[in-house]
Amino acid sequence: MKRNSWQEYQKEIADDHYFYVRSCIRQNFFPGSEAAFLNILRNDLGRDVGEEARHTSCTGIGYHSDIVPLETIMTVVARQFAMMTEAGYEHFTSSCITSFGIYSEILETWKEFPETEERTREYLYKATGREFKKPKSLAHTSDIIFHHREQIGKQAVRPLVNVETGEPLKVVEHIGCHYAKLFPKSGIGGSEFPYVLAGMIESWGGEVVDYPERRHCCGFGFRNYLVQANRGYSIANSQKKLESMAPYKPDFIVANCPGCTMFLDKWQYAIAEMEGTTYGPDGQGIPVLSYEEMAGLVLGYDPWELGMQMHQVAVEPLLDKMGVRYDPAAKYLARNGKYIGQPEEAAVNLRCTSQPIIRKL
Amino acid sequence: MSKRVIVIGGGVAGMQTAATLAGLGIHPVIIEKGDRLGGKLLNWHKLFPTFTPAGEVLDTLRRQLKDVEIMTNTEVKRIEQSGVVLNDGRLLVSDAVVVCSGFDIFRAEIKEEYGYGIYDNVYTTVDIERMLNEGKVHTADGHIPERIAFLHCVGSRDEKVGQKHCSRVCCITGVKQAMELKELFPQSEIYNFYMDIRMFGPGYEEMYRQAQEEFNIHFIRGRISEASETIDKRVQIKAEDTLIGRPLKMTVDMLILIVGMKAGASNDRFAENRGIELYPSHFIRPRNQFVDNICSSAGNIFYAGTVTAPKNVGESLNEGVAAALRVSKYLED
Secondary structure, three states: OOOOHHHHOOOOOOOOOEEEEOOOOHHHHOHHHHHHHHHHHHHHOOOOEEOOOOOOOOOHHHHHOOOOOHHHHHHHHHHHHHHHHHOOOOEEEEOOHHHHHHHHHHHHHHHHOHHHHHHHHHHHHHHHOOOOOOOOEEEEHHHHHHHOHHHHHHOOOOOOEOOOOOOEOEEEEEOOHHHHOOOHHHOOOOOOOOOHHHHHHHHOOOEEEOOOOOOOOOOOOHHHHHOHHHHHHHHHHHHHHHHHHHHHOOOEEEEOOHHHHHHHHHHHHHHHHHHOOOOOHHHOOOOEEEHHHHHHHHOOOOOOOOOHHHOOOOOHHHHHHHOOOOOHHHOOEOOOOOEOOOOOOOHHHOOOOOOOOOOOO | OOOEEEEEOOOHHHHHHHHHHHHOOOEEEEEOOOOOOOHHHHHOOEEOOOOEEHHHHHHHHHHOOOOOEEEOOOOEEEEEOOEEEEOOOOEEEOOEEEEOOOEEEOOHHHOHHHOEOOEOOEEEHHHHHHHHHHOOOOOOOOOOOOEEEEEEEEOOOEHHHOEOOOOOOHHHHHHHHHHHHHHHOOOOEEEEEEOOOOOOOOOHHHHHHHHHHOOOOEEEEOOEEEEEEOOOOOEEEEEEEOOOOEEEEEEEOEEEEEEOEEEOOHHHHHOOOOOOEEOOOOOEEOOOOOOOOOEOOOOOEEEOOOOOOOOOHHHHHHHHHHHHHHHHHHHHO
């Protein structure tokens, strides 16, 4: 694709010393991704990343569901910034796209309406005795991986290339709505042609697939899934995207939002069970990766260490294309060797769950 | 010795101003940044509402420029009371200056959601005029388009891109081009997506009706929200038909963006002269919109054409005559 515009949307991304805040839901759905981010940054790239165990949810899901008021979420965010300040960091990075949108929105609100910042400082001080400095830079963790993409490319063990054909892998990139649709200037490449994931794919040898419903929401939209009666809207959105991308025969999907990664993966299972429709080759699904998992595979990490056994759509067809060596028997073993259970056989993981568990449980 | 007047810009307004000045015995000098006179009309095919070839208008104007000094490939850096300073630093002394530097075409790339410059079959009205001139209107891979969509108001009445004004002539341009393409491809379906259709000129409204009644062009009241490329390089568009209140998605062979008029980039530079003021849109604000709409606050600087606001060719030509007469009166006084 001729992406001319992304170069006009650049943002300052710090090169080192990040204060990291986690997502509420990613550790359940893609438990290896956040650990992979830290390992890549600290061990592969030699960067300093600080964490604070007492940081909380940003309360973004509650905010978008109208149960957390603006003043409350501002104070919660101020507390996160206070922890960053106390830990001696200035560059704030968030693992979650919803949180990234929240931090962007609140910093912008404080800029436009300074009295709200003053009020928040007062609330925080009264409630906790804490004070804070605003971050010098705010980045989503996908921005940070993008920033280091060339270095990761140099250290690549397995580029995004089909080892049998030598062709670049075809990759659908999906950007969370709250990454750049709220503030186009806060995303690499803006909101229409975001480059944050495309840049990683291109740097690591893959080919980006553009398809008609590329910009469409994955269906995560808070009210779509929080209200059970609305979940049909959620799956309909994912289905629209999957129908649109399928003719391009993508090798995998990569997303930078916890919800998008989860829904594009898990709704494939639901659609297959409800309608018998699958979108990958040979009746299989299209694997859905987080960008940390993609970076981890490129750098030679073990797929089960990356937590890829937790995906609903089996990733083995992709691993085979990339030439990744993996132990099928170890797929459902925890790091301590304990069997963690495995999903029922389904269309999107057929031929991948039936591997015998060799090790003693 | 006759008085010397510098005319900045060699488009239709500048040519008309210079020709009229010469007829009044004044010595005009046209300074044109391009390599020939004619301005935007050089790349235009036919003019609404009469379908007159643009070249005919230019030929008529050129024939009147016998006694006019012309400097091409020359750009004015700033305007002073004594004349103009060129980009190379030279000062050209004159008794008066008429600013006819026109407008810029809105860059469709800025409306990223339509994918101009990214998707092969997204065009602007400027591209279509060029293709009509070359006699080669087809899709990027050389096919005859079966379905064509025009989108009105790209870069006009759009606060998001800092273009609050109406460019006026785009509506009729969209109607004209839709009719021209329908004549070229009678089997094709043509859709014009609009928020309002503004037919201000003589014969325009009649032409709009003719487009619907005789050319069967479909006008849909609703803006296109986004365009995407399909696997066969066609363009998928999403819109809302606001008259029936329904969202709409269709695939077209060509999407044509009807681009608006943007204030000329040189206006900001010219406004460094304290006698020249700008509107918030950055078009030049005349001393008075009614009785002095071709005059500046500086006595010897005058305006003609789209440097002050979007106008059609006829209006620009009339202002050229009016500005020349005002200059003549000023020089007599």
